[in-house]
Each structure stands twice: as C-alpha cells, then as structure tokens.
Amino acid sequence: MVSPPTSPPASPPASSAAPSAPMALNSLGFAKPVAETRVVVAMSGGVDSSVTAALLHEQGYEVIGITLQLYDHGVAVQAKGACCAGVDIHDARTVAARLGIPHYVLDYESRFRDQVMQDFADSYLRGETPIPCVKCNQTVKFSDLLTTARDLGADCLATGHYVQRFDTAAGPVLHRGADAGKDQSYFLFATTPDQLDYLRFPLGGLSKEETRELAHRHGLSVADKPDSQDICFVPNGRYGDVVRRLRPGAVEAGEIVHLDGTVLGTHNGIIDYTIGQRRGLGIGGRKDADEAEGPLYVVGIDPATHQVIVGPQSALACEQVHLGETSWVARDGAPLPGHAVLARLRNTAPAMPAMIESVADGGVVIRLQEPQFGIAAGQAAAIYDADDSQNLLGGGWITAAPLAALAS
C-alpha cells in the first residue's frame, strides 16, 4: 500500500508557537514585536504622511515624527513678519500631538538651500528645467534625515509616498504605487539600495481616497487638506522670481531666434522658458512661414548666448536620450546595453518602450521606440522593467539637450 502524500494538518499544531520558533515578521518586515520596533516617520504636515504616522501608531509601533524646516516660509511668501515655519509644520505638530507621539522639527534650511535650491537656480541658468523634488528626496530626505533616524536608533524611516516596497530573495525592490494616478515612483528613481533597505512606504498599496478615509477615521485635522501642487519653496508658482532672488544679476535678457537664424524678438531671461513651451513666447507668428510649419515651440535654450531657440514641433522630436548620474534601485540593478526597458520622461507621462543603447561611466543612452516631444535637460527619466512595468529599476538625469546640434 502506498502511503498517502503528506498533507498539511487542518490546523497548525500547538507546538508551532514554541519559544524556539523564529518570530514572524511584523508588517514592516522586522522579526520583533511592533512595540519594540522604532519607526521615524517623515511628517510634512500633509494628509499622506499624517496617515502614515497614524497607521503605524495604531499598529503599535514606536513612532517618532520628524518634520523638516526646509526654507523660511516668511521669505518664500514675501510676507514681512510671517513665521519662519509655514502652516504645514504647525499641522504636523498638531497631528503628532493628537496622536500622542514624539515629534521634532529639524532645521534643514542651510542643507536645503545648498543641496536643492542652489541647484535649482543653477539648473535654470544652464537652460535646464530642474525637478527639485527628486534632489530633495535624494539628498535632504533620504540622506540627511535617514542618518538622523539611524542616530536615533530607529529600525526604519517611513514616508507617505505612493510607492510599494517588496522584499525579495535578491533584496528589496520598489514598485509603482497601487494607485496609478498617485504613483510617485518617478520622483524616487534615485533611491539607492542602501536607502531602500531602510525605507518603508505604508501607503503604497492604498488609493488617495482610501488615505483620506483613513485620515477621517483617525480624526486627523488635515483629512481634507488639498494636495500640494507647487514646488514647496515656490508657493505661487513663479519660479522665475525665486531664481532671480537666489542669483541676483545672473539672469540676462537675450534674443528669441528661429532655427533658421531669424531673430524674432527678445526676452528677459532664458529661465522663463522651457523646452516644448508654445504659449507666452512673446513673439508674433511669421505669416509666410506659419502655414508651412505650424505654431512655434521652444526647441532649444542656449545659456552661453542667452538665446531661446524656437522652431516647429517636428524639431522637438527626439529618439535618443542621454542620462547622467544614473542610479539603480537594486544592487547590480544596472540594465545592460541592448536591454529593453520602459522609460518615463515626465511624472505624468506614460512609460514608453525603449532600449538601453549604450552604457558609459555614470550614464546611459536610451533609444525610444517612438520619438517624444519636448524632452528637456535637467528633467529625470525613470526606467522600469520591460517585463514588469510596475518595477522601478532606477533612472538618471536627462543631460545633453538633443536639439543643440540641430540649432547650430
């Protein structure tokens, strides 16, 4: 008689809870009780990070809230006598106090100025269109704050980003947020393996609506607070003013020149223009040419001559994109030449099929299957796995404006 195949017992034997058995991992992936797991939550004062803190606190973790003072709010809004801290810091303190968790405000103004705002201004002056939020995640949040969290003996640093982190046999991976509309993986392309080891994103599997519901259920005062839209230190969206304040005298007027060499007008500074921009160029159309080539777009910015170069939409088409300062989420995660990938060139754009064309020190060249319009230097390209479009591989900063050659 053949013995029946062993099948698991209907209910686990009582002995499975023996003290010698390894402890099950808690929801943050640590083999210890939640009460002994210390988590620093980066609290911005918005609804997402507030819910993150509330959820972890409810689960019994030892939660410590930290809010970063990144810039002088009074200066940013140009209001004399305004407090250095904006309403967001007060909101974070209120939420933490209501939850009954320790909360601290750290003065990161000088770091933020040096590592994010100066870079932002310089990038614009180079004719680029920067994304300071990525730099901020890269330096201030996931470098300096992470160090502070480690110094405080925390097991991990949790944020309210809509991305999902999974542990695999090969190490942690970073996937897009479950809510495609809120996914923030683009802004986290530069996350390093060491950082990802230490980071947790408890909201990654939720939708924004679910987060707001949770905020209401926890009675958080920020439950209905609108999402921030602008760059935080440019509250009114007038980034040109910020650049002019940071770099007085550096912004110079110049010419608006057509690709064919015709001077069409003048401008007050290249920082007011972005590759792909069509409206507000301050130049009239060219009657005879208009019909042939359609409306004019900014197709190039030359910081050396202070020229804004305009041309037809076709001149914006771009298949090859150079990426510098590339960074990969997984250890040994750099894709090889010839590898098919998906590239997202703007946060709101879909990820496009592409191929890694070549790899050089610290950078890659990718070739897009379909040409894209309006790719600007200084922007980021997030690279995803072609076989699993949710899986963020990493990315880099778009360097060499591909149209420079065309213009000259």
Next chain:
Amino acid sequence: MPVADPIYLDNNATAPLRAEAVAAIHKAMGPPANPSSVHGFGRRARLLVEDARQSLGVLVGCRAQDVVFTSGGTEANNLALSGFSHVITSAIEHDSVLQAAPRASLLPVTGDGVVDLAALKQMVAAVPVEQRKQTIVSVMAANNETGVIQPLAEIVQIARDAGLATHSDMVQLLGKTHIDLEALGLDFASFSAHKIGGPTGVGALAVRPGQSLTSLLRGGGQEQGRRSGTENLLGITGFGAAATAAFGDVAHYREMARWRDAFEAEIGAARPDMVLFGADVPRLGNTSCLVVGDKPSETMVMALDIAGVAVSAGSACSSGKVTASHVLNAMGAGEKAAQAIRVSGGWQTRRQDFERLAQVLAGL
C-alpha cells in the same frame, strides 16, 4: 518603548509650578478681583498683589514699591529698554533684549562666555556726552545657556562712572544666588515667575527709586502709571508664593553645583572628548552646557527625549525648530556650537536626576 517616568532637566526654559504657588493661586481663585476696585472685593485683591510685591522685593533686595509686575521677562526687558535711544548690551543676551534693541552696540564675550570689560570701557567712553542720558547698559546677570555669571558689580560701576543707566536681565539668577539690588545700584532689573516655580505669564521689572518709567501700553495707568492693564492677580499671587518659597533655594543650588560637577566629571572620565562651556568661570550651580560626541545638538536632544530625559539646545522657535546657539557662537565655539546640549536643574531636581542623565548619556 516610551519611558514611564521621564526626568526633567530643562529648568532654564521653565520649571514646574511649586506646591506653594498652586496653593496660593487656588486660594485666590474665584471672587471678583480687580485690585483697582474701590469695594471690599477690590481691597482684598489689592492686598494679594501687594503681598506678592513685598515677597519679591524681599527676595531681590529692593523696596516693594519699586517692583512693577509685567506679563513676563520679555515684557520687563522691553519696558526697561524702551526709554533709551542707545543701548549697549552683550552678544549673549536673550532675544527679548536683542530684538528689543536691534541697533544696540554689542559687547563681545570671552571664550568662557564672560562679557569683555575692556570692550565695555571703550564702548562707554565712546558715548558722546550729550547722548549719555539716553544711553543704557544692559547685561544679563547669568546666561540661560551656559549659566555663566556676569561681573555685574563691575559693569554697573563702569556704566555709572560715565553717567549711563543700567539694566540687567536677572531672570536666570533669581532664586539661585543672593540678590541685593540696592547694593548693586542697578537702575532696572528683570525677573520672571516661571523660572522659579511660579506660573508663566507673569514677571516683574524692579526700578531703582528715582528712575522714571513710562508704560509701554497705554491704558488705565495701573502699577503707578508704569504698566497699564488690570493686574494678573492669579499670576502675581503665584509669583509671590514662589518668591517666598525660593528664598530657601540658594542652599539647594549650592548643593546642586556638586551634583552637576560630579556629573560632568563622570562624563568627562568616560568621554575624554567632552567639551564644557564656562566651566572655569563662576556659573550657576544648576546649569551644564556640554558637548558629548559629534552628533548635532538636535539629535542629542531627540535621543535623550526618547530615552526619557528632557534637556535642550540652542533656543527653540515657536515652530519647535532648534537653531544653533548665538551664545556659543559669540563665545567662538565654532562647530561645537551646533553639538552642545544644555542641562539645567530646578527647585525640584534631585541628585539622582543628574545620575540618571549620566547613565543615559553613557548608553547613547
């Protein structure tokens, strides 16, 4: 895991309310109490205010009628300086002096945090004769961050010899050493209730007989025209009770200096890289300003808080943001200014509080 029984060593920021103050406030609560009223209710309130004035006068060595109650040390400092167009003060003053006199001439301090008397002499000599009447020299009695005690008698002497008025922010010194305003000859001295176990929201300015003072607030002319606004009766009552109780604190702080010294010696033995500020000059027995390790101040304060010990660093903005200490910067502390923590005991502090801090620091 949250610590069940945290200890409090941040008394230079504020001290717990003393039982004597609680009892006095409790007793005064309830009946209508406008000390200016002409009826019996008003008279009883007046008596409470005058009792408190007497208590504070006794504690600081001035007549009761020379005490003007204010909303706190900040208002007292603002009030004292408001009558002068030129202020000579030190670089290590509290913000309520520095901000009240934004165009003041700032005296440097030594590496130990003591006001440079030679610089004071030069600065005083440079005041034109016709400006002397509008000039005041304002130097704190003891610094809130380092506890360093300033040579007030010499400072007053130098200023008076040149015919200048004098003021001292004595908020931190109150209750910790014997104060004799009459002997010191100061024109104005500021005090605060909550540093000695009274309630927040009440302070006082002592005014030398003969010195005039104009109310900052226009109104009913209370406090003999020197501070308009109905007296904060409950606060003042609590201040008076705390002042009476603080009379016995001087011996307590003398003993605390030994606990503090033992604490510093223990840390110094384990951590030879420890830096102490003001250890070689006279300082308050309750205060220790030190650097242990190379972590930023704010990280140290957070880590100690999480471990159940409340200390502080620099000065906290209302947002809770901690900025590097302007006091330590003025002392030339360099990068150490951003790594220092301040430990300060109060009337309730026991020897074991300092011992526990030493243990926790060793474990960080």
